[in-house]
Every structure is written in structure tokens, then in C-alpha cells.
Amino acid sequence: MELTEDIIRLQREVEAFARERLGGSGVERDREGVFWRDGWTACGEAGILGIPVPTACGGRGAGLLATIVAMETLGRNVDDLGLLFALNAHLWAGVIPIVRFGSETQRRRWLPTLLDGRSVAGHGATEPDAGSDVFSMTTSARRDGEDWILDGTKSFVANGPVADVLIVYATTDPALGEAGIASFLVPRETPGLSCSPPLDKAGLRSAPSGTVSMEGCRIPADGLLAKPGDGAACFNCSMEWERGAILAMHVGRMEKQLDDAIRFARERRQFGRPIGAFQSVANRIVDMKIRIETSRPLVHRIGRLKDEGRQAMMEAAIAKLHVSEAAVQSSLDAVQIMGSRGYLREGLVERDLRDALGARIYSGTNEMQRVLVARLLGLPSSLPARGPGDRPA
């Protein structure tokens, strides 16, 4: 399907911005695991963070498809995928829940600086003992007068070490299971909140992730984002947008890998010929192209569905699963085509591979995306069934 004129204009704008302000390989940041603060600020100043946010909330109101195309363009033109991952975590796990679930006061308090690049958001759902089974979380929220008191540990919080505000999911009543979950806006400076130094990850190393501990964190009533009983909906909403959109950067990246692989296969000569003349090299390149062509429509479809106000939970899970697997395979092919050069840091594709591996795990592992699609197709749940007779006392 054709993109609108507005989206094509945005695409050009983002491409020019990326070339001008987000150049450089970022190999050093990857090696040292350093967040690119200047790159972040530049994205804020250029309005990148406001693209999906309605104008009534201070954003550009361009919609999700436009944002997806912008992220694709960044993925193609920016080598530091860690920065792009951080932007995505901020948008889908931080900004969108505030837009969708926040009160007017909460939106006014947080969105301006989250959209102009002065603040960073992240979210804490995963816990040491609650990964795929995220709603078994034990981080607790209990009432104390008008306030809430949060206690618990959140693992692998993207942007945690640099975040100004975290959206924290907690249970208000473990007996209620996911029906007892709420979410909270927790400012960085909240007494009792601490974050570990950045975790030493294999990839996405310039996107700092940390373990967040909360001990008696007192959150005033206006810090409640999704009330008890709405927390699971808030989390699922955030994951629907995230799964649908976060892989767009990899679609752009796969295009860049394809261009580079074609150039390399035409220039590099062995046995007196360009290596692209050898069918096993050419086939890899053809497979890279096929993966792009099958991935792009999946992510664009999420943009179109959400822009029409429709549900896209299953489509987002399918896109996440397919595109992350495609990104890993495309990176493997790119490394192989470049031979020893692809195995060097400066060749950049080994980093793409490390970055892409994370995509099979974050936003719910790919195994869990299959579980989810099966459920949404109407297959029975693999979890123990409960019936009306099993009402808790």
C-alpha cells in the first residue's frame, strides 16, 4: 500500500536529520556500553519523540504508521541501534501508557519533557522470578492513607540507569492474580528507589538496562497510572504498541545490510570473479531481500490498524516474532558474506547480530509470542484452567 505524502515528507525529514545529527559508527559506545545522550537530545529537539503522540498531548499527531516509517528510516541511517532501542523503549513502554492511561494532570506533568528529549522513561515489569510469567510479579503496592508504598525488584529495565521516570507494575493483592495489578509513575528521585549500573549485555550496549530496587517507595495518589485491575490492560496496551513498532528499526537495518552486502559482493573478488557471481553468496543476498519484503508489510499493518483505532494484539505478536527472527538471520548472512571482515567490530554487522538477538527476547520472548497467537486464535490455554467452581473463598 502507498504511503501518504505526509509520511513520505516525514521520511525525508528523518533521513536528513539522521545524516546530519546521528552520524558515526558508535563503535566506542558499544565497546564501553555508553548511552548517547547527545544523540537522544538531538532526537528530542528534532521532534522524533513526539511523532506518535496526539497533538492534544503535545505531540505531532502523525500516527503509528508514520512513526514506524520514521523508525525504519533511522534504522537504515543510524548505526547506533542501542540509541534507537532506547528511544523505542521510552516511547512504547513509557510515553504511550501515559498518553493512553494517564490523567490530564499526569500528562501535563510528564509529557512535555519526555517529548522534547529532556527526560527519559522506562518501565519495570519483569522481575527475577517473573519473566515470561510476568503477571506472577511480587512487587507490592500497598495503601498508606492516600499514598501507595512500593516494594520489590524489577530486572532488565531498559533505560533504567538513565531514566527520569519509571512506569512500575505492582500487585495490590496477589490473590487476585493479574486482576490485582496496577501501574505507577515513579520519579527517579523517589526515596527508596535505586538502580544498578548498566548490565553488561551482549548487544544493545549503548541502551543501558539495569536492575531497579524499591524499598518503601512512597508514591502519592496522583502517581497511580492504571488503577488496581487496570494494570494488566496497561501492560498489554504498551506491549501491543511496542511489539508492533520496535522492530521497524530492524527493517531499516536489514535494508542497510542488503545494500552493503550487494556492494561488497560486487567488489570483493576471489577466484578471479566478484563473489556475488557465486550462487551460494547470491542466494544469501536474495534471502535477505525476501526477509525485508515479508517483514515490512507486517509492521506497516500494525501502524494502519492502530491508526484506525483497531486492536492489533495478534498482528503485533506475529510481526515481532517474524521480524526479530529475520533480523537475526539477516545479520548472520551479512557476517558470512563479508567473511573475516564481518567478524570485526569495525565491520558493524557483528554488532547488528548481537543487537538483533535481544529482539527475540525483549517485549516477550518469541516462544511466548507463539503462546499468545495460539491463545488469540482460540486454542486452549496451556495454563491450568479455572471454572466458576474455583472461585477464591
Next chain:
Amino acid sequence: MNEPADDADGIRAAVREHLLSDVLVGEDPENLTDDLPLRTSGVIDSMGVIRLTGFLEARFSIRIEAHETGVENTDTVDAIVSFVESKLAG
């Protein structure tokens, strides 16, 4: 086959039929009372709610936002019926 009307009785019939065929397969329909807690007793999880809202959107031509799918609007047949009625009333 005639679709039930979009009044409270029609909505209730459609919701019950969906729940009995999707979540409570093989359950005695009598056990699905209008005030049976569905979410807070774990009969439906949030994925079941996504299927339920998908069904309601298609059946009643309504759009349901994520923030409307919490326990308050989905815990009992009664709550779901009132919610759909309020959506239909615009």
C-alpha cells in the same frame, strides 16, 4: 440466523454465548451467573479479555480502548453488558 437485538437482553445473550463457547467450554451454562466474578477469580485472563473485546467490537460495531478493558468493565456478565450498553449509547 437472526442476531439478537442490541438491547440489554440481546447483549447478555451474545456475551454469554461467547463466554460459554470460548472460555467455559463444557461448563454448565447455569454456573455462569450474571454476577460471577470472571477476572478476579481467574476464569478469564487478560488474553481472554482481548478475545472478548475483539468479539464485542465485531458483533456490536463498537471500538473499545485499552483503558476500558480493566476489571471494572469486564469482571462480570452484568458489568460487560452495562459497558457495551454505554458504548452503544455513545
